[in-house]
Amino acid sequence: MPHRVGFYQTDAMGIMHHAQYVNVLENARVAWLEEHDLPYTHYVDSGLHFAVTRVDVQYRRAARFDDRLDVRVWIEWVRGASLGIAYAILRSGETLATARTEHAMVDNTGRPLRIPRERREALAARAGTLEGFEP
Amino acid sequence: MPHRVGFYQTDAMGIMHHAQYVNVLENARVAWLEEHDLPYTHYVDSGLHFAVTRVDVQYRRAARFDDRLDVRVWIEWVRGASLGIAYAILRSGETLATARTEHAMVDNTGRPLRIPRERREALAARAGTLEGFEP
Amino acid sequence: MPHRVGFYQTDAMGIMHHAQYVNVLENARVAWLEEHDLPYTHYVDSGLHFAVTRVDVQYRRAARFDDRLDVRVWIEWVRGASLGIAYAILRSGETLATARTEHAMVDNTGRPLRIPRERREALAARAGTLEGFEP
Amino acid sequence: MPHRVGFYQTDAMGIMHHAQYVNVLENARVAWLEEHDLPYTHYVDSGLHFAVTRVDVQYRRAARFDDRLDVRVWIEWVRGASLGIAYAILRSGETLATARTEHAMVDNTGRPLRIPRERREALAARAGTLEGFEP
Numbered sequence: 001m002p003h004r005v006g007f008y009q010t011d012a013m014g015i016m017h018h019a020q021y022v023n024v025l026e027n028a029r030v031a032w033l034e035e036h037d038l039p040y041t042h043y044v045d046s047g048l049h050f051a052v053t054r055v056d057v058q059y060r061r062a063a064r065f066d067d068r069l070d071v072r073v074w075i076e077w078v079r080g081a082s083l084g085i086a087y088a089i090l091r092s093g094e095t096l097a098t099a100r101t102e103h104a105m106v107d108n109t110g111r112p113l114r115i116p117r118e119r120r121e122a123l124a125a126r127a128g129t130l131e132g133f134e135p
Numbered sequence: 136m137p138h139r140v141g142f143y144q145t146d147a148m149g150i151m152h153h154a155q156y157v158n159v160l161e162n163a164r165v166a167w168l169e170e171h172d173l174p175y176t177h178y179v180d181s182g183l184h185f186a187v188t189r190v191d192v193q194y195r196r197a198a199r200f201d202d203r204l205d206v207r208v209w210i211e212w213v214r215g216a217s218l219g220i221a222y223a224i225l226r227s228g229e230t231l232a233t234a235r236t237e238h239a240m241v242d243n244t245g246r247p248l249r250i251p252r253e254r255r256e257a258l259a260a261r262a263g264t265l266e267g268f269e270p
Numbered sequence: 271m272p273h274r275v276g277f278y279q280t281d282a283m284g285i286m287h288h289a290q291y292v293n294v295l296e297n298a299r300v301a302w303l304e305e306h307d308l309p310y311t312h313y314v315d316s317g318l319h320f321a322v323t324r325v326d327v328q329y330r331r332a333a334r335f336d337d338r339l340d341v342r343v344w345i346e347w348v349r350g351a352s353l354g355i356a357y358a359i360l361r362s363g364e365t366l367a368t369a370r371t372e373h374a375m376v377d378n379t380g381r382p383l384r385i386p387r388e389r390r391e392a393l394a395a396r397a398g399t400l401e402g403f404e405p
Numbered sequence: 406m407p408h409r410v411g412f413y414q415t416d417a418m419g420i421m422h423h424a425q426y427v428n429v430l431e432n433a434r435v436a437w438l439e440e441h442d443l444p445y446t447h448y449v450d451s452g453l454h455f456a457v458t459r460v461d462v463q464y465r466r467a468a469r470f471d472d473r474l475d476v477r478v479w480i481e482w483v484r485g486a487s488l489g490i491a492y493a494i495l496r497s498g499e500t501l502a503t504a505r506t507e508h509a510m511v512d513n514t515g516r517p518l519r520i521p522r523e524r525r526e527a528l529a530a531r532a533g534t535l536e537g538f539e540p
Binding site: 147148150153154155157158161179184186187188189190191192193194195197243245 | 282283285288289290292293296314319321322323324325326327328329330332378380
């Protein structure tokens with residue numbers, strides 16, 4: 001998923017603020033799901049959400065205003081009611097940050113649910129590693 | 136309402152980003168309602184929201200990281216289903232920005248509603264101008 | 271400029287939070303400048319910024335998660351040291367919001383500057399109205 | 406550090422958006438530094454920044470609009486040019502989230518620097534664990 005750094009995402013150090021990466025990861029996994037699984041709106045419309053239970057981002061180099069970033073996304077693991085996703089954020093082939101997020105499936109009231117079997121199998125079939133990345 | 140500028144609210148010009156003022160206005164009117172009317176959670180729990188229909192902010196001077204701001208809030212007008220609020224954002228007595236917001240009462244599905252009479256009268260009794268401010 | 275509503279841009283009313291529109295306007299004018307004038311990074315690299323002096327947004331209908339928005343941007347007026355920009359945010363041809371922003375040219379320290387003649391003339395030549403929109 | 410959840414911090418699941426916690430952590434460590442070390446503005450004015458090199462947040466329970474949160478902060482370790490901070494975010498004594506951040510000292514241009522000896526010793530003297538928390 002491409003992302004262009006907005007001016008509103010910068011901070012007084014002149015770089016993209018570290019919390020903004022967390023939003024970029026979210027957009028990236030929504031785009032990934034749409035391309036490889038189902039639009040996330042399908043989950044939401046069925047009352048299902050992948051609640052975020054963990055975010056771990058490692059920042060290596062700073063991104064700046066108007067930088068064109070490229071976000072790579074891959075599923076690392078899928079269990080009965082949770083899954084793990086990994087990310088690499090690149091600029092011109094250089095890795096600026098790597099990240100992992102963990103998610104638990106919940107309903108509209110926040111109660112944990114098992115991932116529907118069909119979705120779990122589809123996601124598990126996609127799980128793997130990205131060559132050369134160790135977030 | 137006091138507000139201290141967070142680092143995450145700054146941008147690459149080294150100042151508080153202009154969109155962040157809109158969040159500060161929101162916090163200020165929530166604090167105003169709690170102090171002078173009802174906690175906003177009471178409205179939300181009753182399925183009522185003051186949806187924002189207009190935001191107009193005039194920026195005069197920049198705020199910087201860690202500045203202590205003081206936000207003054209006053210109701211300008213109350214109608215059957217809408218109201219207008221004005222704001223002045225100050226730092227050490229100097230006006231950095233003035234603003235107006237307009238709101239329509241809506242239910243959980245976004246449908247317009249009349250403001251309950253009791254609340255409307257309570258809010259209207261509070262409407263007025265703040266000496267020396269013309270946002 | 272197209273914009274797709276991120277989940278992080280929604281609020282507890284289930285809609286795109288009103289402050290997020292201000293960020294979308296910023297992205298839209300940066301994209302407009304790049305297409306019709308110069309990349310905004312050229313201004314920034316020359317120590318020039320179009321500081322925001324006013325933002326006025328009128329919200330007509332709510333945007334929701336994953337909505338595809340289309341933002342139209344046009345220059346309304348250009349003066350010696352300031353300019354006015356208007357916007358319409360649409361979804362499938364329907365206007366969700368209109369907005370106006372005003373800007374003053376400043377240097378890196380925030381001091382007002384005249385817009386360089388060449389840029390002012392180029393921008394003024396682009397000023398106009400968008401048929402059918404009255405923000 | 407107390408924090409009250411703003412409406413703008415919520416998302417369409419009706420809870421505080423996970424990226425907003427990262428901003429709350431930042432505010433909390435700025436407040437901690439001011440209380441136990443030096444105001445962060447002193448660092449910034451000396452051209453020193455604690456750049457964020459890692460953020461790791463574990464979310465246990467959701468926070469909602471207007472919740473009063475309490476953020477506990479403690480330094481875990483201090484090395485020559487970096488330090489680690491841990492956090493617990495509580496609501497009425499219940500832990501909603503725990504987090505760790507890592508920081509490298511950099512100058513205004515982002516180049517790594519050693520933490521000035523006086524500051525390093527002062528921070529190291531404060532390092533410790535918080536009873537009962539294992540983020």
